[in-house]
Amino acid sequence: MDMQPPPAFVQVVQSEAPPDAPVDPVPVKVDVSKYIPESATAVTLIVTLTPPTGQALVYAAGRENEGTLFKGPRSIDEVRLAGPIIYVKLYGATNFDIQYTNYRQPY
Template sequence: MDMQPPPAIVQLAQTEQPPEAPVEPVPIKVDVSKYIPESATAVTMIVTLSPPTGQALIYAAGHEKDATLFKAPRSIEEVKLDGPVIYVKLYGATSFDIQYTNYRQPY
């Protein structure tokens, strides 16, 4: 009787690579002082995005947690203000257009 070693059991473990985190878009600075008084506390705007599947977050400096979401192709929302500058982050959109329709000022 021939003695043979038992068959070797070899397991190849695939190393799981963590999914790549999505790249956070660079905020685009927009000066609204030509259209809205500096004392305004909020502005209602119509945002048109291209392509129509994109989205945009718009917020005032320091108020990222209060960002307003605009969904393409065109939506109207109110954005809180804190000075003459807002920031736009585009998600899946490559361009945007803003129309300012109304604003609120303190009493």
């Protein structure tokens, strides 16, 4: 008669803690009043990111859901304004540079 060990019972327990979610970056406050008039409703920006694989979300106060996403080493796009302050959230980037190329004013 062959003797075999009894079958092993293994129970896998899933952790009760939620998985680690990416942390939302702290926005950087940028005052644009030195470069464009206070009455401007939108500004065209060239955003340069370091490292070039990063991304930046740029938005005006109160318009967090209407932000403009800038990708790659250098990109250009328009950001709607709600005053002289914009905010920049960096995703995968450690540094940014902004150039102001144009702006829109109400008629």
